[in-house]
Amino acid sequence: MIELVVFDCDGVLVDSEVLSVRAMRGVLEAAGVPATDAMIGRCFGMKQADILAIVSRETGVVVPNDVADRIWPATRLLFEQELQPMPGIADFLERLGDRPRCVASSSSLERIHLSLKRTGLDRFFGDAVFSSQQVKHGKPAPDLFLFAAAQMNVAPERAVVIEDSIYGVQGAKSAGMRAIGFLGGSHIQPDHDRALLQHGAESAEPSWEAVERRLFG
Template structure:
């Protein structure tokens, strides 16, 4: 395995589990119910890769009022309900994880409960636990570098020795701001034509759309 890296940091939504469309649907339905009409597609464009906390703060600034105190809980409940019937792992990601011999962890904008539930529904939790980190553990979510730096610190690896797998512009931006190399994945069902270009423009060293490519890319990439 590539000696340039000691740790692979996976985003969760859109990289491990094909959940972005489901999450956007839950957000859109909850926001619309509270007087902020928005479609799933608009949520995807505006908030892909952004933590729930920071998305909420953005919306509250726009509407100049607070959303209900339990807004995140309402979104989470809707998301988990949809997960039960609709969530799938990203195709071939389990095999890719198994083929990568480097240490691995997860760094996600989701809450710990959402991450755990999603990975469990997709049959991936046991492959990655207990090294799972959430934006709720840091003061600033993506695109700030805090979550990636926290994950590296917890795993006792220097940022320059970390390889991040991300599907969103905020995630790529945060990984690069942390001084890490980022690979951009654009194979999730939410990814539109041109998404790879956006990831490269944000700083992804390489983009790919099939998880079967990932072990080989890690072997070849050089910092």
């Protein structure tokens, strides 16, 4: 029985990943770090600090210390101008009724709250919003999902996680939760469904209607 639905934010609730990559790449390029869209895209679902460490390793260029502080302002500007909710998500959340739900995202609390408010989805979650800022280890570690379940007073095995990234799926499975892959974002590449399934998702669904059928019949 499902007692809690846990939502990732970026690429699940909001169609933000393409905007995030554009902002991060622009800041990195201005700092002399030759990052590519593909390089950043492979890190979807990870904490920003971990992404920058990978970019530094793959490019062979040390990322300047001030880059991390400049990424969010650049991202925020794009979000305020262009961010949209994922198609069908508001209707899906309406149909959940009073079923417990929460957000568990690698993004900062400020970014999550801005994303939800900007897209009108904040009314569905209230204070049930959790960030990797609140735990020691980000995805693919289980810390964030276990923290969210504890805050919601639900046993991990009674929760299902909706994720678009392999790191999120891995974290959910490590936490003892069910994981459903979501493929509705504009950043999703061919064969991403196969990658999600290989890393533990029980299914990979193209839309919120398909997610609903999978979860509730």
